[in-house]
């Protein structure tokens with residue numbers, strides 16, 4: 001039997017960098033073995049503003065995970081947040097060239113590459129072209145055209161771009177941290193992998209990841225990605241509002257939010273007074289839980305209104321009966337689901353990442369959706385196509401598979 005091998009992911013967020021190391025057995029099943037988490041300070045609103053600080057956070061998270069596992073990691077899949085993320089859907093068509101008119105992987109590559117030729121703002125870089133569906137001789141909705149017979153192959157892809165500088169900085173911090181990056185994945189796609197049900201994607205749903213610095217959004221419709229975008233306003237804004245409104249230090253405001261915050265003032269049943277430090281840290285004041293909730297609610301409403309506006313401006317005109325799914329640390333605030341329900345007038349649920357065996361309960365929260373989803377994406381191809389590992393080194397095979405999987409997927 002082939003020996004077990006490791007796979008690592010690093011999720012780079014505004015408030016934390018998380019490294020996960022999983023062990024893949026001969027059947028391609030993954031077990032989480034190591035986790036390392038470091039508070040991040042080098043990222044503001046999802047953009048890297050302190051290269052050295054981010055490098056340190058990546059190294060420290062990896063080291064923590066490596067220590068648990070007793071194995072050194074050189075390669076990882078990296079998920080990241082980008083407030084500059086944008087998307088568009090593009091179509092292209094090619095003629096099937098071989099004499100039998102049987103569609104080959106080369107035809108598919110040609111048509112996908114052709115969809116990437118699309119005008120985007122000059123400061124942006126296309127990072128993914130994800131097939132939505134193919135059309136063969138006028139028959140649309142084809143998921144996998146390879147082997148089908150036809151003379152005309154069309155593809156519709158979802159193109160995702162981020163700012164050139166975001167991408168260059170990501171490459172810089174990962175390479176300085178000594179990482180060989182197998183693939184860069186937008187965190188929102190990783191979160192989608194971890195929490196969305198196929199039925200939701202089919203019906204049409206909106207996923208919102210509320211991170212510390214950025215809210216990222218994605219719409220799935222008829223089973224495929226329709227829109228990806230971001231709003232540079234995250235959960236940290238709530239902390240800032242509390243700090244200003246209550247004249248208290250940021251650290252106190254953060255503690256208050258996480259320990260006693262509620263996003264809907266009318267959900268506060270027994271109003272009580274909480275002790276809060278003043279700005280100088282020299283004195284204490286009493287503030288009511290109702291007042292704290294009112295400050296949070298105002299900002300949460302505004303955040304979801306911005307998200308609703310982004311959806312309206314996305315060009316999506318369909319319905320979203322699959323509802324709204326919330327992930328990210330911001331989804332952990334009690335009452336946030338109810339506020340989203342009011343603003344979107346849709347069913348809303350909080351997305352809890354599942355799908356991996358052996359997850360400790362403290363990881364089964366919306367905060368870790370993107371890190372867990374990145375690990376799930378990394379091993380997905382392998383799980384779907386287990387094969388004989390004799391001959392080629394298992395890890396090289398896996399890396400090869402991951403690379404081809406992502407180039408197919410994206």
Ligand SMILES: Nc1ncnc2c1ncn2[C@@H]1O[C@H](COP(=O)(O)OP(=O)(O)OP(=O)(O)O)[C@@H](O)[C@H]1O
Pocket residue numbers: 012013014015016045046081187210211212213214215234235236254257258259261327328329330332333334366367
């Ligand atoms: N239990 C909790 N209740 C309320 N808020 C929480 C809780 N836990 C974390 N948060 C908030 O969630 C935010 C962090 O979320 P998350 O870890 O998803 O962000 P990130 O991935 O680091 O950032 P981004 O995705 O914007 O780059 C912080 O602002 C924090 O205050």
Ligand SMILES: [Mg+2]
Pocket residue numbers: 012013014081187209211212328370
């Ligand atoms: Mg995040």
